[in-house]
Amino acid sequence: EAQVTQxxxxxxxxxxxxxTVTCSQNMNHEYMSWYRQDPxxxxxQIYYSMNxxxxxxxxxxxxxxxxxxxxxxxxxxxxxxxxxQTSLYxxxxxxxxxxxxTEAFFGQGTRLTVx
Amino acid sequence: xxxxxxxxxFLSIQEGENxxxxxxxxxxxxxxxxxxxxxxxxxxxLVTVVTGGEVKKLKRLTFQFGDARKDSSLHITAAQPxxxxxxLCAGVRTSGTYKYIFGTGTRLKVLA
Numbered sequence: 001e002a003q004v005t006q007x008x009x010x011x012x013x014x015x016x017x018x019x020t021v022t023c024s025q026n027m028n029h030e031y032m033s034w035y036r037q038d039p040x041x042x043x044x045q046i047y048y049s050m051n052x053x054x055x056x057x058x059x060x061x062x063x064x065x066x067x068x069x070x071x072x073x074x075x076x077x078x079x080x081x082x083x084x085q086t087s088l089y090x091x092x093x094x095x096x097x098x099x100x101x102t103e104a105f106f107g108q109g110t111r112l113t114v115x
Numbered sequence: 116x117x118x119x120x121x122x123x124x125f126l127s128i129q130e131g132e133n134x135x136x137x138x139x140x141x142x143x144x145x146x147x148x149x150x151x152x153x154x155x156x157x158x159x160x161l162v163t164v165v166t167g168g169e170v171k172k173l174k175r176l177t178f179q180f181g182d183a184r185k186d187s188s189l190h191i192t193a194a195q196p197x198x199x200x201x202x203l204c205a206g207v208r209t210s211g212t213y214k215y216i217f218g219t220g221t222r223l224k225v226l227a
Contacts, residue, residue, distance in 0.1 A: 004157075031213070040124065042203060043158070043217035050213065058214070090157050103148070104205070104215060106157025 002027045006091050006107035013081055013114055021076045021110050023091030029105070031094040032074040033058065034066065036087040037109075043090065049074055081114040088112075119206055119218035127224045128194055136189040136221045138204035144216070145209040147180055147187045152201040163207075194225045 004025045013019055025032065033048035035058075045058030049068040063085055065077040074093075078085060091107040119140045128134055138147070146165040150158035162171050164180035164187065171178045175198075177190040187204055204218040 033215075035217070040219060042119070042121075042219040043205075045214060045217075048214065092157070102207075103160040103163070104150075104158075106159070108155070108157055 002105070004091055004093050004105050004107040006089075006110050009108065009110060011110060011112050013112070015082055015114055016080050019078050019081060019112075021078075021089060021091075021112070023074045023076065023107060024072050025074075025091075025093040025105070026072065027093060027095070027105065028071065029093035029095050030071070031096065031102075032068070033092050033094075033104075034064070034074070034076045035090045035092065036060065036085075037090060038087050046076070046089075081112075083114045086112060086114050119204055119216055121202075121204060121218040121221045123221060124219065125222050125224075127226065130195055130225055130227050131193050134191050134194055134223070136191075136202055136223075138187045138189075138218050140185050140206060140216075142206065142208075142216075143184050144206035145184075146207045147184070148205045148207065148215075149178055149187070149189055150203045150205060152203060158201075158203055191223075194223075196225045196227050199223060199225050 007022045030051050034046040035043040037043050044060045046064050047066040049055045055066050089110045092104045094102045094104050122137045148163045149161045152158040162178045167182045167184045169180045175192045179188050202221045206216040
């Protein structure tokens with residue numbers, strides 16, 4: 001089954017404790033991205049990757065890091081989480097960065113709470 | 116940061132009523148997509164519109180892309196409780212940096 005898998009689904013952590021949220025897709029997609037979803041603000045892009053070893057900042061990159069060492073995985077790293085990073089996070093993948101009609105496939109989300 | 120403004124932000128209606136959700140921006144997009152998100156899940160694509168003025172129908176849902184490709188609307192006829200969810204529009208930009216710009220969302224509740 002074609003899917004985007006995020007782990008964990010839920011995470012409660014303390015301020016300053018490094019954490020990684022994993023994202024994996026089995027569709028051989030080139031384009032992957034991370035979003036955070038906050039009430040009234042919609043989905044805001046954190047980072048994106050157009051292919052292996054190619055990553056770039058989205059609209060709200062501060063406090064986050066990513067890597068794209070292989071095509072299927074795109075982990076999101078919070079080196080020193082703070083309470084304002086409490087949010088619902090989504091990973092998404094898209095087949096090709098050139099096609100305009102391409103659908104974005106989303107993971108099921110990771111609800112992160114930083115206390 | 117470019118934003119897509121959706122209105123209304125919240126909508127609670129009775130089963131059988133009609134409704135329209137609007138998605139507006141000052142920017143032109145290559146295409147525009149509508150997604151629906153249910154609790155505990157990621158957004159799922161409903162439709163993509165590409166051409167200015169394009170109208171697409173998906174059963175009781177009608178989607179329209181503005182002539183100038185800056186705005187869109189979603190109209191639901193005879194809403195049903197199963198339509199309940201968060202509706203998100205997303206503008207796709209392919210000039211320069213390829214990215215999706217998501218709207219602020221419309222949370223719809225249809226009461227039986």
